[in-house]
Amino acid sequence: MNIIITPKALDWFKKEMDLQAGDAIRFFARYGGCSTVQKGFSLGMAKEDPIEPVAQTTVDGITFFVEDQDRWYFDDHNLTVDVNEKTDEPMFIIQ
Template identity: 60%
Template sequence: MNIIVSNEAANWYQNEIGLKEGDFVRFFVRYGGCSTVQKGFSLGVEKEAPIGLGAQTVVDGITYYIEEKDLWYFDGHDLEVNFNNKFEEPEFNYQK
């Protein structure tokens, strides 16, 4: 699977979380919420070093990743993280 993080979304995470080059951002599965790939689950985001990388991408020296144990959630989809200008926050899209 692939992770694509737009420059606009990466800038938002850098400003909101205070990220710098060399940091890690984990996308993780959490119970509850609304998703188009897994009912009853959604994605969370946290600044945390990886334990078992399943997928990753690097934007501006920051690694965005998903742990191996959370790959089931994506059901063969790639994760696209874009910036929603209307709501002024990142949004997740899933592409096969």
């Protein structure tokens, strides 16, 4: 599993979540919502440090990761994070 953060998404995280080098964002499964990979679940995010990451990438000093306990949600797919230009919110693409 790979995590790809587009330049627009990186700018969004820095601005909206006040991130700087050394910070980390966790992507996790949450109950409710909709997803293309797990019915009845959606993807959440939180500013926290990794404990047992199964996938991670660091861009401009900021780490983006998924913990081992959430591996099932991604079902061995890759995660790309971009920004929806109409809503100015993160857009998660799981392929």
